[in-house]
Amino acid sequence: MINIQSLHKIFNKGLPNEVQAINGIDLNITNGDYLVIVGSNGSGKSTLLNLIAGSILPSSGSVNIDGNDVSRLHDYQRSRWVARVFQNPLSGTAPDLSILDNFRLAALRTKRKGFGIGINDGFKARVKDQIARLGMGLENKTGQLMGTLSGGQRQALTLLMSVMDDCKILLLDEPSAALDPRSADLVMQTADHLIKDYHLTGILITHNLKDAFTYGNRIIQMAEGKILHDLSSEKKTALSQNELFSWFS
Amino acid sequence: MSFYLSALIMGLCLSMLALGIFISMKIFNIPDITTDGSYTLGGAVTAVMFMHQQNILLVLLAVAASGAIAGALTGLIHTKLKINALLAGILVMTALYSVNLIIMQRSNIPLTDASKLLFGLIHISKTDDLNTLFIVLLFVIIATIKIGYLLKTDFGVAMRATGNSESMVRALGVNTDRMKIIGLALANALTALSGFLVTQFQLFADISMGIGVVIVGLGSVIIAETVINWLRITSVWGSLALVLGGAVIFQFVLAFTLAIGIDANYLKIVTAAFVLLIVSLPRITQRGRAA
Numbered sequence: 001m002i003n004i005q006s007l008h009k010i011f012n013k014g015l016p017n018e019v020q021a022i023n024g025i026d027l028n029i030t031n032g033d034y035l036v037i038v039g040s041n042g043s044g045k046s047t048l049l050n051l052i053a054g055s056i057l058p059s060s061g062s063v064n065i066d067g068n069d070v071s072r073l074h075d076y077q078r079s080r081w082v083a084r085v086f087q088n089p090l091s092g093t094a095p096d097l098s099i100l101d102n103f104r105l106a107a108l109r110t111k112r113k114g115f116g117i118g119i120n121d122g123f124k125a126r127v128k129d130q131i132a133r134l135g136m137g138l139e140n141k142t143g144q145l146m147g148t149l150s151g152g153q154r155q156a157l158t159l160l161m162s163v164m165d166d167c168k169i170l171l172l173d174e175p176s177a178a179l180d181p182r183s184a185d186l187v188m189q190t191a192d193h194l195i196k197d198y199h200l201t202g203i204l205i206t207h208n209l210k211d212a213f214t215y216g217n218r219i220i221q222m223a224e225g226k227i228l229h230d231l232s233s234e235k236k237t238a239l240s241q242n243e244l245f246s247w248f249s
Numbered sequence: 250m251s252f253y254l255s256a257l258i259m260g261l262c263l264s265m266l267a268l269g270i271f272i273s274m275k276i277f278n279i280p281d282i283t284t285d286g287s288y289t290l291g292g293a294v295t296a297v298m299f300m301h302q303q304n305i306l307l308v309l310l311a312v313a314a315s316g317a318i319a320g321a322l323t324g325l326i327h328t329k330l331k332i333n334a335l336l337a338g339i340l341v342m343t344a345l346y347s348v349n350l351i352i353m354q355r356s357n358i359p360l361t362d363a364s365k366l367l368f369g370l371i372h373i374s375k376t377d378d379l380n381t382l383f384i385v386l387l388f389v390i391i392a393t394i395k396i397g398y399l400l401k402t403d404f405g406v407a408m409r410a411t412g413n414s415e416s417m418v419r420a421l422g423v424n425t426d427r428m429k430i431i432g433l434a435l436a437n438a439l440t441a442l443s444g445f446l447v448t449q450f451q452l453f454a455d456i457s458m459g460i461g462v463v464i465v466g467l468g469s470v471i472i473a474e475t476v477i478n479w480l481r482i483t484s485v486w487g488s489l490a491l492v493l494g495g496a497v498i499f500q501f502v503l504a505f506t507l508a509i510g511i512d513a514n515y516l517k518i519v520t521a522a523f524v525l526l527i528v529s530l531p532r533i534t535q536r537g538r539a540a
Contacts, residue, residue, distance in 0.1 A: 053420070055416075055419070074419075074424075075419045075420060076418075076419045076420075076421075076422050076423055076424050076425070077422075079419075079420060079421060079422035080422070082420075083420070084420045086416060086420075090414070091414065091416040091417060092414075092416075092417055092420070093414060093417060094409070094410040094413040094414040094417055094418070095413060095414065096409070096413045097406070097409055097410055097413060098483070101406050101409070101410070102410075104403060104406050105403075105406055105407060105410055105417075105418065105421050105423075106421055108403055108407075108421070108422070109420075109421045109422050110422060111422075113403040113404045113406070113407040113423065114402070114403050114404060115399070115402045115403075115404050116402060116403060117398075117401050117402050117403070118402070118403045118406075119401075119406075145483060
């Protein structure tokens with residue numbers, strides 16, 4: 001699904017504050033994989049995710065999605081394949097728009113935003129059904145502004161928004177880092193269900209080693225812009241929590 | 250003509266400009282002051298085209314198009330060259346002063362034949378003043394309905410989200426640069442239409458008619474916003490109606506100032522003080538409540 005070849009990203013090239021954020025990464029992620037990325041701050045996890053999403057473009061190397069070379073495409077062009085949940089709950093939703101408006105845009109992620117009124121009774125019912133899955137009681141408040149909800153609620157809704165339209169890849173950049181433990185669990189479980197139910201290819205960045213242990217079928221550790229460890233399915237299952245902790249000591 | 254009727258008509262003429270500021274400032278979160286230039290541009294194009302006996306529909310289209318081009322230029326400078334929106338607006342506004350002079354060829358053009366103008370076109374009421382009021386009202390209502398409809402469409406939702414959460418709309422497949430350029434084009438097309446209306450109402454276009462007019466738009470939007478926050482209005486229609494109301498209230502305040510005999514030379518300082526009062530009103534009342 002995602003094929004990355006000899007990827008490099010250098011920030012501020014030629015200046016005294018030059019940073020080699022991604023230093024030659026080759027990575028092949030197959031369809032339906034749920035990849036967990038761990039690594040200390042500054043190891044290049046978020047940069048890698050941004051390079052896949054297209055919010056930054058690589059210095060050299062290539063990114064392929066579903067057989068298409070997307071290396072030079074911008075984030076709004078890669079949204080055809082990629083849905084995203086940000087670390088900051090405020091980044092994934094528009095606070096001054098209603099829940100319904102937010103879901104309408106999400107339902108058009110891969111389509112044209114045309115001059116018709118798309119929010120009709122059928123669409124409202126569809127959003128209601130989708131939100132009812134969360135069991136948060138938000139299904140009857142779809143007219144409410146997104147900004148009136150809590151960070152946990154917004155993050156959970158952002159997850160649901162990603163499957164309102166055809167989605168192949170779900171990028172999760174520390175989606176539960178800013179949340180309380182209960183909301184964090186709910187968000188992580190919702191993500192896990194969506195990835196399984198919709199057969200998505202998922203990539204999760206996390207600092208929570210318990211989450212890294214619990215979720216996903218492949219785990220990589222990054223350091224200084226390179227991949228340090230890479231364990232796929234059986235090896236990840238065999239990985240003990242203590243071993244995972246020892247990666248960071 | 251009655252003082253206040255004239256203020257009402259002027260307020261309605263300027264409500265198009267207020268809608269433009271509402272779109273750039275509130276929807277796109279961009280402080281755009283191309284306004285001063287695009288308003289005069291609208292007036293200049295109107296006067297010159299009427300001087301050459303052009304058809305009113307053609308004039309209307311040319312005015313909207315010229316305003317849109319001015320706005321799109323500001324948008325291009327802001328998004329493609331990554332220049333601060335305020336500076337981009339100032340640059341285009343400054344350049345437009347010369348453009349307007351080139352279009353007009355002199356600093357003032359009077360309109361002599363009122364029968365060919367918008368207000369002479371249809372006769373709804375026998376009295377000229379009321380006729381003008383009805384036509385302007387009709388024009389403003391049609392334009393507002395079109396803008397309101399646009400904001401309700403899928404494209405409009407994407408527009409509103411662009412100024413609200415840029416990271417989100419980009420992740421949802423919207424080219425935010427393109428969206429901002431379209432938004433500024435739309436805002437300045439509306440501003441130019443204010444120039445179109447005012448020129449026909451005053452029967453002249455003047456090179457300095459736009460100086461400081463941006464404050465009228467800002468003032469109107471701020472009056473509207475104060476009421477929107479106060480009454481917790483979330484509907485698009487309510488917000489648009491309040492922006493129109495804000496523009497009218499603004500002109501009433503100016504008319505009142507003149508009526509009580511304050512020197513017309515002090516009008517700008519009264520305007521500034523009035524806008525300051527409206528902006529600070531929520532803070533002042535809050536402090537009163539807290540104490």
